[in-house]
Amino acid sequence: MAVDGLFIIELFRKISGHFKVYDNDPIFHSDLKSTRVVRDLVLLENQIPMSVLQTLFDLTKDPISDHFSLVQLALIFFEGASNTTISAKWTELQRSGVKFKKGSECGSLIDIKFSKGVFKIPPLLVDDCTEFFFRNLIAHEQQHSQGTHYITSYALLMDYLVNSAEDVAFLRDLGIIKNHLGDDNKVSSLFTNLCSEIYSGKFCYGDLCDKVHQYYNQPYNKWKANLKRDYCNSPWTILPVVAAILILFLTIWATLFTTLPVFNVNFKL
Structure with missing residues (x-):
């Protein structure tokens, strides 16, 4: 448990970018192996108690180079591992x-x-x-x-x-x-x-x-897509929309002609 815990802590620290990753690192220079490590870490049978990880982290903490807490390092690691770019069907x-x-x-x-x-x-x-x-x-x-x-x-x-x-x-x-x-x-x-x-x-x-x-x-x-789908996808749905627009236009036109003489009289007075 101690060896596995130290491995996880070192992994978290390297992924944060504050610890050097060597050229011969077997994990960070192979995306396939990195993915398998992430998969193994989330398995229930591989879980290590947080108290154990925290104790190991505190014992190995460098006050100069360690800028994040253990929880912050874990969030950085799993956020990058689970990031997806698109999810729309x-x-x-x-x-x-x-x-x-x-x-x-x-x-x-x-x-x-x-x-x-x-x-x-x-x-x-x-x-x-x-x-x-x-x-x-x-x-x-x-x-x-x-x-x-x-x-x-x-x-x-x-x-x-x-x-x-x-x-x-x-x-x-x-x-x-x-x-x-x-x-x-x-x-x-x-x-x-x-x-x-x-x-x-x-x-x-x-x-x-x-x-x-x-x-x-x-x-x-x-809004435009819904309008086309609901009202403009066939002649039978287009006709009521055109009729409604025409009625609205005629109503506005009639209202203008009805009120226009009143405005003219008020203006002369």
Whole structure:
């Protein structure tokens, strides 16, 4: 328990940035191992009493270099480990007026764009080799802490957006996903399994997700999307809206003509 406790304290101190991480560190220079350490720490059978950790922390505390309490170090560590960049589902995005279109087939697969409320996602062919292709590239990225994790970021973004077979069918209808597996549930499970226990600290779609959140949080976009969905999706719903607007206009027009002579008389007097 003492050895495990000292390991956790050293891990927390290094993640805070106030303690040097050496080049041969087996954990901090492998994102895959870092993710597995986080997973092991949250397991119930691996929990160490806080009183033990606090005692070990107090005994090894350096008054010069230790700027955080044990609780603060733990919060810093788990905040970084659990940070996610995007959490909006298709239905939530659509309610705010976000649209999805097939991107270019000539460019890169990861060239996903968002502009003026439109997601443009290059088409992806999903067949029996797709999972092995992504797994190998993701494993390669996770073993190296340097550089941006482009394939990992792509898999994470698709996992955040694809949560069910219905989501896959939606993308398939748009031509964004070409499903050669025959079952939309298999495609949904593919992205879920790809993103299990992977490190997302080098997410390359941060700016894109910020744009999505800004668009999603604008009330005007939600109001416009609701108006189109509830009143402008068919001629039978459009006609009552047009009639209501026409009646309102005629009422205002009649009111102006009724009151205008009164204003003219008062003005002459």
